[in-house]
Structure formats: structure tokens, C-alpha cells
Amino acid sequence: MEDRPSKGNRERLYGVFSLSKKGKVGTWQTQKTITHRLLFYAEEKDNGIITVQPINKNYVPSGPKREIPREEFLENFTPEPEIYVNQVYPAMRNLTKTIARAERHRRNKEYYSAEYEFKNALRIDEENIRATFGLGLTYLDRGDKEKARVVFNRIYNLNAAFDREHKHLFNEFGIKLRKNGLYKEALKYYFKAYRLEKWDEHLFFNIARACYELGKFKAAWRFIEKALKINPNFKEGIKLRKVLETHFSKGVERGEGYGE
Amino acid sequence: MESKFFGEFLVQKGVIGEEDLQVYLRHQKEINNKIGEFCLKRGVLRPEEVERILEVQKGIDAPFGEIALELNLLKKEEMHDLLFFQEIENLHLGEVLVKKGILSLQETSLLLREFSKVEKERKKLLYQVVQNNGNKELVVLIEVLEKYFLRRRHGVLKPVAIDIKRFPFTAQDLCLRLLFGRDKGYYLWLGTQEKGLRAPFWDAEDFIYNYLRQRGKEVGLEKPLGEVERELLSLRHNILFSSSTEEFAGIFY
Numbered sequence: 001m002e003d004r005p006s007k008g009n010r011e012r013l014y015g016v017f018s019l020s021k022k023g024k025v026g027t028w029q030t031q032k033t034i035t036h037r038l039l040f041y042a043e044e045k046d047n048g049i050i051t052v053q054p055i056n057k058n059y060v061p062s063g064p065k066r067e068i069p070r071e072e073f074l075e076n077f078t079p080e081p082e083i084y085v086n087q088v089y090p091a092m093r094n095l096t097k098t099i100a101r102a103e104r105h106r107r108n109k110e111y112y113s114a115e116y117e118f119k120n121a122l123r124i125d126e127e128n129i130r131a132t133f134g135l136g137l138t139y140l141d142r143g144d145k146e147k148a149r150v151v152f153n154r155i156y157n158l159n160a161a162f163d164r165e166h167k168h169l170f171n172e173f174g175i176k177l178r179k180n181g182l183y184k185e186a187l188k189y190y191f192k193a194y195r196l197e198k199w200d201e202h203l204f205f206n207i208a209r210a211c212y213e214l215g216k217f218k219a220a221w222r223f224i225e226k227a228l229k230i231n232p233n234f235k236e237g238i239k240l241r242k243v244l245e246t247h248f249s250k251g252v253e254r255g256e257g258y259g260e
Numbered sequence: 261m262e263s264k265f266f267g268e269f270l271v272q273k274g275v276i277g278e279e280d281l282q283v284y285l286r287h288q289k290e291i292n293n294k295i296g297e298f299c300l301k302r303g304v305l306r307p308e309e310v311e312r313i314l315e316v317q318k319g320i321d322a323p324f325g326e327i328a329l330e331l332n333l334l335k336k337e338e339m340h341d342l343l344f345f346q347e348i349e350n351l352h353l354g355e356v357l358v359k360k361g362i363l364s365l366q367e368t369s370l371l372l373r374e375f376s377k378v379e380k381e382r383k384k385l386l387y388q389v390v391q392n393n394g395n396k397e398l399v400v401l402i403e404v405l406e407k408y409f410l411r412r413r414h415g416v417l418k419p420v421a422i423d424i425k426r427f428p429f430t431a432q433d434l435c436l437r438l439l440f441g442r443d444k445g446y447y448l449w450l451g452t453q454e455k456g457l458r459a460p461f462w463d464a465e466d467f468i469y470n471y472l473r474q475r476g477k478e479v480g481l482e483k484p485l486g487e488v489e490r491e492l493l494s495l496r497h498n499i500l501f502s503s504s505t506e507e508f509a510g511i512f513y
Contacts (some may be wrong), residue, residue: 112369154344
């Protein structure tokens with residue numbers, strides 16, 4: 001349907017497409033075949049593969065994406081330019097603006113307004129990763145652990161394909177959880193971030209610190225070593241290693257809190 | 261420290277009228293879903309399954325989700341998602357007021373921040389009251405009443421501590437204050453912001469009695485709760501069947 005200019009001569013395809021599926025309803029003599037029309041938002045990547053994402057009842061792309069080769073895509077999907085222009089594009093724009101407002105409120109420490117806007121965004125797209133993280137972080141900013149836990153459990157269940165770009169969200173969420181004393185939960189998030197990015201001294205440091213708070217000194221040592229291997233001059237890392245060395249030398253099982 | 265709920269706080273501040281509050285609360289109740297209703301709406305449980313869970317819940321003290329898990333009617337991930345979606349879809353009073361155009365988002369946000377401070381103060385005072393003299397009976401009693409209202413009446417009950425200078429409380433003392441505390445120098449009361457919310461005693465009796473016993477054992481109360489229970493139950497009979505009813509309703513407002 002619409003072609004978006006790209007760096008080369010090739011133009012990438014994007015927009016709303018439909019896929020017709022036939023199904024049967026009823027039984028025996030009353031049985032009949034009906035055709036369902038499913039809507040997807042499609043976007044072509046530089047390698048010619050098309051990613052398609054279902055469009056939800058609020059006309060925004062939502063949920064897991066899947067990849068389809070260009071030829072197969074063109075064979076099965078039908079362009080729906082009117083739906084894109086009149087419904088999907090305005091809805092996507094509205095969602096983006098809502099999230100931007102929510103994030104602005106959060107930056108300005110207006111946590112109740114941020115919560116309101118993040119929830120509005122999630123009412124439009126309940127699978128939205130940015131809004132889900134944003135809401136969780138807002139609750140943690142406000143010190144509302146119970147509500148943060150609800151969001152925490154949800155993120156853990158999200159089927160979305162997390163990319164490296166989401167690493168910082170997991171890391172930030174982990175840091176906030178740790179600062180709220182939710183060390184176990186924090187560790188889970190750091191490890192999610194770890195799966196997306198294996199070489200980051202700050203992430204290793206954060207893991208080490210959460211392990212330390214949980215009294216898992218050996219694990220803490222392992223991760224601080226990893227952090228210092230990447231960056232031997234990492235000040236915070238050196239400090240934590242010293243604290244750990246003291247513990248090991250004293251044979252202490254669990255030490256005093258490692259202050260903020 | 262008499263503000264307990266955001267709605268009351270708004271009335272006290274003159275932001276909305278008492279009658280308006282009741283209208284908005286009713287509206288909120290109409291549009292929001294309880295967890296069982298929510299399961300039906302999203303098609304994760306059948307009506308008979310919800311009924312079964314609610315039936316089991318009458319006999320034990322456990323949240324809906326936990327019972328659903330126990331009965332293998334829901335998976336853990338499904339329960340987590342449901343709780344999240346419920347949190348997203350249900351509207352708080354502040355959101356209702358913004359959506360109805362009564363307050364702007366900024367006004368609501370500022371009022372909520374102010375209310376949050378009041379709430380923190382309430383919790384601080386309550387914590388002091390409860391901590392004083394290590395009064396376990398009081399802790400258990402507050403917990404029991406809160407749970408009762410949440411589970412059976414689907415209402416939130418908040419204990420409010422006022423003027424704690426002349427503490428100590430005992431559980432029985434508390435019961436008396438629940439009823440007659442107004443003429444004393446200090447008292448602790450419980451309230452919901454929904455008018456006319458009363459506990460039918462036959463329903464409350466089992467729940468409170470069983471829960472008191474169970475929690476009493478768990479927290480290791482030094483003295484048996486029998487006396488406390490008897491006192492509480494007899495008071496509740498009085499509350500519900502004597503002329504004290506109005507007083508009771510006045511407390512639970």
C-alpha cells in the first residue's frame with residue numbers, strides 16, 4: 001500500500017493489510033462457511049522481511065509480531081489504505097501522544113497524572129511495553145510496592161519479543177525495585193536485561209549489588225568480577241568488591257547494608 | 261486525622277458536595293468490575309466456576325485468585341494478567357472525576373498528592389498505636405475487620421488512630437471505642453466511604469470468629485482470645501440489633 005523511502009533505491013512497504021480466513025459455523029444443515037477478515041499492521045525491514053502485528057479493537061497494532069517473507073506476504077495480504085488513514089494512523093498517533101504525556105508527567109514527578117495517562121495508554125493497547133514499564137516505574141517512584149508487584153508480574157508474563165532497546169527498561173525497573181527493597185524481583189529483571197545484552201558493566205554491577213543485598217555473596221563476587229573485567233576502573237564496582245573482600249576475610253555470612 | 265478516603269477528603273475540602281460524592285461512588289461501582297466479574301468478562305472462567313470459587317471463599321480466608329489457582333481453574337500467569345487488567349480497567353474516584361470533567365487532571369493530581377500526605381500521617385499514627393505496648397490483639401482485630409470488609413462486603417475499611425496520648429488499648433477497649441468512642445478523649449474507628457454499608461452479623465460472625473482464632477494462634481497471642489471474641493460478638497449483636505445501630509452506621513460511613 002504505502003511505500004516509505006529508505007536509504008537505498010528500494011522503498012519499504014508499510015501500512016494496514018487484511019488477511020481473510022475461512023471458517024465454519026453451525027452444524028449439519030445449518031452449517032455454513034464464513035470469512036473472517038483480520039487486520040494487521042505490516043512493516044518491511046531492510047532485508048525484505050515483513051513484520052506483521054495484529055490490530056486490536058482500538059485500531060492500534062498490539063501483541064506479538066511475526067515475520068513473513070515478502071512474496072508470501074504479497075500473495076496473502078490485501079492492502080487496506082482507508083483503514084490505515086482514517087483509523088489506525090490517528091489511533092497510533094493518539095497512543096504515542098498519550099505515552100509521551102505520561103512520560104513527561106513522570107519526569108516532572110507528577111506521579112498521579114503519569115499513572116492516569118499510562119493507564120489510558122494501556123486501555124488502548126494493553127500489550128504496550130513502554131506504557132507497562134512506565135506504569136510500573138511510576139508506582140515504584142511513588143513507593144507503591146503492591147501495585148508495582150502487579151505490574152512486575154505482568155511484565156514477566158508479556159509475550160512480546162523484547163529487543164535490545166528494551167534492556168534499559170528492564171535495568172531501570174530492576175534498579176527501582178532494588179531501591180524499594182524488592183531484591184528478588186530486581187534480580188529477575190536484571191537477568192531479563194542480561195539476556196538482551198550480555199556485556200554491560202553497570203548491569204553486572206546491579207546484579208552483584210542485588211545479590212549482595214540478598215546475602216548471596218559468592219554470586220555477588222562473580223558478577224562484580226565480570227563488571228570489573230569489562231571496566232577495571234569502574235569506581236562503584238571497585239568499592240563493592242572491597243566490601244565483599246572484607247566480608248569474605250571476616251567470614252561473615254551476611255553483612256551490613258551496602259548504603260545508597 | 262479524620263480523613264480516611266479520597267472522597268471524604270474532597271468533601272471536607274469543599275471540592276465536591278456530599279451528595280455528589282455518593283453519585284460518583286455509585287457510578288464508579290457500576291463501571292468497575294470485581295475480580296469474578298472480570299474473569300467472566302474476559303472469558304477466562306465460566307459462571308459456574310466463579311460461583312464455585314465464591315462458595316469456597318465463604319469457608320476460608322483466601323483471595324479469589326489463590327482459590328482459583330488451588331482449584332486449577334486458573335494458571336498463575338492468567339491470574340497475574342487478570343489482576344493487571346483489572347488494575348488498568350477499573351477507575352479510581354479521581355479518574356472518574358477527571359473523566360466526568362468535574363476536575364482537571366492537574367487539580368486531581370495535586371489533591372491526590374495532598375491526600376497521600378494525610379494518608380501517610382494516618383498510617384504513621386496507626387503504626388504508633390499498634391506498636392505501643394506490643395498490642396497484638398489490636399493488630400489482629402484491625403486485620404480481621406479489614407479483611408472481613410474486603411472479602412465479604414467488597415469494601416475497604418481503614419482504621420484511623422486519633423489522639424494516641426492516653427494509650428494503651430486492648431481489643432475490648434477498641435470494641436468499646438468503636439461504639440462509644442466519641443465521648444472519650446481518644447478513639448480508634450473504622451470507616452468506609454460508602455454510605456449504608458453494614459455487615460449482616462450472621463455472615464460476619466463466622467468469618468470474624470474463625471479468623472480471630474486462626475490469626476490469634478499464628479501471631480501467638482499470650483492470652484486466649486475467647487474473652488475478646490465473646491465481647492466482640494456480643495457487642496456486634498448490640499451494634500446490629502440495639503439502638504446503637506445508628507451509631508454503628510455512623511462509624512462505618
